[in-house]
Amino acid sequence: MSETNLTPARIERPTGLAMTMHNWKTALKTQTPYLMTFGIALWLGAYYLFVEGWELPRFNKLPGPVEVITEWLNPDPDWGMSLFTPEYYDHVVVSCRRILISFGIATGVGVPLGLFMGWSKIFRDYTFPILETLRPIPILAWVPLAILMFSGFETPVIFLATLASLFVTTLNTLLGVDSIDDDYFRAAKSLGSKKHHIFFHIVVPGALPFIFTGLQISVGVAWFSLVAAEMVSGEFGLGYLIVDSYMNITYVTMVIGMLTLGFTGWASSVIVRMVGNRMMQWRLRALALEGR
Amino acid sequence: MSDSVNSRGAISIRNLTKIYDPDGVNVMAVDNCSLEIAAGEVCMIVGPSGCGKTTLLNGIAGFHSVTEGEIYLDDELLCGPSKPKAEQGADRMVVFQHGALFPWKTLAENVAYGPMVQGVLKKNEALEKAGHMLAEAGLGDVGHKYPGEVSSGMARRAEIVRALINDPKVLLLDEPYRAMDSLTKSIMHEALLEVYDRTKVTIFFITHDLEEAIFLGDRVAIMTTRPATIKKIVDVKIPRPRSYETLSSEEFRKLVDETKEAVHEEAIKAFEAGERELA
Numbered sequence: 001m002s003e004t005n006l007t008p009a010r011i012e013r014p015t016g017l018a019m020t021m022h023n024w025k026t027a028l029k030t031q032t033p034y035l036m037t038f039g040i041a042l043w044l045g046a047y048y049l050f051v052e053g054w055e056l057p058r059f060n061k062l063p064g065p066v067e068v069i070t071e072w073l074n075p076d077p078d079w080g081m082s083l084f085t086p087e088y089y090d091h092v093v094v095s096c097r098r099i100l101i102s103f104g105i106a107t108g109v110g111v112p113l114g115l116f117m118g119w120s121k122i123f124r125d126y127t128f129p130i131l132e133t134l135r136p137i138p139i140l141a142w143v144p145l146a147i148l149m150f151s152g153f154e155t156p157v158i159f160l161a162t163l164a165s166l167f168v169t170t171l172n173t174l175l176g177v178d179s180i181d182d183d184y185f186r187a188a189k190s191l192g193s194k195k196h197h198i199f200f201h202i203v204v205p206g207a208l209p210f211i212f213t214g215l216q217i218s219v220g221v222a223w224f225s226l227v228a229a230e231m232v233s234g235e236f237g238l239g240y241l242i243v244d245s246y247m248n249i250t251y252v253t254m255v256i257g258m259l260t261l262g263f264t265g266w267a268s269s270v271i272v273r274m275v276g277n278r279m280m281q282w283r284l285r286a287l288a289l290e291g292r
Numbered sequence: 293m294s295d296s297v298n299s300r301g302a303i304s305i306r307n308l309t310k311i312y313d314p315d316g317v318n319v320m321a322v323d324n325c326s327l328e329i330a331a332g333e334v335c336m337i338v339g340p341s342g343c344g345k346t347t348l349l350n351g352i353a354g355f356h357s358v359t360e361g362e363i364y365l366d367d368e369l370l371c372g373p374s375k376p377k378a379e380q381g382a383d384r385m386v387v388f389q390h391g392a393l394f395p396w397k398t399l400a401e402n403v404a405y406g407p408m409v410q411g412v413l414k415k416n417e418a419l420e421k422a423g424h425m426l427a428e429a430g431l432g433d434v435g436h437k438y439p440g441e442v443s444s445g446m447a448r449r450a451e452i453v454r455a456l457i458n459d460p461k462v463l464l465l466d467e468p469y470r471a472m473d474s475l476t477k478s479i480m481h482e483a484l485l486e487v488y489d490r491t492k493v494t495i496f497f498i499t500h501d502l503e504e505a506i507f508l509g510d511r512v513a514i515m516t517t518r519p520a521t522i523k524k525i526v527d528v529k530i531p532r533p534r535s536y537e538t539l540s541s542e543e544f545r546k547l548v549d550e551t552k553e554a555v556h557e558e559a560i561k562a563f564e565a566g567e568r569e570l571a
């Protein structure tokens with residue numbers, strides 16, 4: 001890049017593919033990718049040595065990394081489950097669909113609920129005690145109730161996953177509204193805003209950073225409670241797969257299930273973060289200027 | 293230059309008292325304070341920390357109620373015994389101490405916000421006008437940026453543009469340039485004076501910086517330590533438009549010294565009062 005290219009009054013930010021390429025190039029110049037690679041190698045190495053290398057006594061019932069990866073990538077798996085068998089995807093798809101539904105409901109209800117609680121003092125006074133009493137009850141304690149209330153396998157599982165992430169989303173949204181500086185409300189009011197202007201121009205965008213922090217936690221919580229629920233009552237899904245393979249002493253499949261869960265969970269929180277960044281360009285750019 | 297260009301924006305504060313009552317402990321912030329600000333005047337407010345300057349501004353802006361006394365804007369009652377809290381309105385625009393541009397809107401969207409929500413202009417008309425006004429203020433090529441992407445000086449200038457697009461009667465500024473380095477500050481002063489010479493809007497400006505007070509003001513109201521009332525008013529007869537040569541003139545230095553002395557006296561009182569409270 002020559003100096004003269006930088007002189008135009010307005011420098012356009014690269015977009016689309018160019019931006020992705022640029023981001024990759026920049027990232028490769030930092031330590032991060034190398035440290036990450038090294039970190040993964042370290043963990044895999046330790047795992048390999050404990051289980052398959054030194055065959056330490058505590059680990060001798062576990063399948064080692066080589067065994068797991070071989071099975072995972074095996075078109076004709078020894079224990080019936082790999083990237084090449086349709087049943088594997090059945091479990092993944094069932095769990096992902098359940099997450100989509102529960103996280104969707106939790107967000108659709110929790111965000112508006114939290115916004116209203118933050119916006120209207122009266123509404124908050126009505127609802128806050130209920131929220132604060134129900135929130136600390138661990139999700140497993142809801143299992144019997146869910147089974148009593150809903151029939152079948154699907155609804156109780158979705159209910160449990162929804163409930164857990166609903167609390168997180170609502171509370172974070174509420175805190176998000178609280179976090180908005182009073183001066184913004186004063187300025188908006190002085191500038192002539194009506195109530196609905198304040199809601200849509202101040203409350204909603206002002207709470208967004210907290211909302212998305214909340215959504216990232218809440219998608220994790222949704223996975224957590226989904227798997228717990230699937231383990232207790234379920235016919236399909238990754239939680240079910242893990243317990244089922246444990247019962248059937250197919251430990252390799254169990255570890256495959258666990259790792260799959262790790263990757264899908266990670267992917268879902270990356271998606272939430274990407275959506276958040278898209279919706280909060282203002283924040284992204286300000287943070288970028290601070291070098292973060 | 294004659295001040296008769298502007299016949300609106302006269303503020304009259306009459307026997308104003310404000311008592312805060314947190315936890316049943318009365319804190320008298322402003323005590324029987326009266327101040328007349330003429331239409332189109334730049335009135336600077338100085339006084340020791342915590343004396344009640346912001347309290348006064350909040351009363352005018354309608355951010356909180358007053359306990360006793362009245363405030364009028366152009367002979368219209370803003371607040372008084374029958375109506376303790378003034379209604380907030382676009383006739384009195386506040387520029388906040390820490391800046392209150394909405395960080396989630398671009399500078400142009402921020403400026404366009406007032407006319408848009410008031411229903412004066414449609415969204416695209418408002419944005420167009422915002423673009424013109426930003427350009428006039430030398431911010432033409434940063435209108436599409438978010439406040440977090442521009443310098444604090446630019447943001448503050450944009451905030452003043454956001455106020456001015458509503459054609460306010462009064463600009464209320466609460467130490468807007470406090471945290472700025474002196475170079476930025478001088479640019480801010482020039483920009484504000486330029487705006488003033490163009491619009492002749494009444495300005496109520498709180499500051500700790502006495503040179504700033506004399507340089508910008510028609511009058512400087514010095515407040516006593518809490519509970520605040522007006523201790524002294526210094527008339528600044530330096531002709532406008534003012535420039536940086538003003539800063540080295542003898543008259544300017546004399547006025548600064550006069551103000552400094554009065555403020556210093558109050559600051560000592562405030563300090564001693566603080567010592568007594570602690571003892």
Ligand SMILES: Nc1ncnc2c1ncn2[C@@H]1O[C@H](COP(=O)(O)OP(=O)(O)OP(=O)(O)O)[C@@H](O)[C@H]1O
Pocket residue numbers: 312313314319320321339340341342343344345346347348518
């Ligand atoms: N909401 C409040 N409740 C109780 N006391 C308050 C409140 N706001 C201000 N005060 C008190 O009133 C006094 C005057 O406050 P004010 O903010 O008006 O001072 P100030 O002159 O603007 O000070 P500074 O120069 O530090 O900005 C202070 O002693 C402050 O502690």
Ligand SMILES: [Mg+2]
Pocket residue numbers: 345346347466
């Ligand atoms: Mg103050």
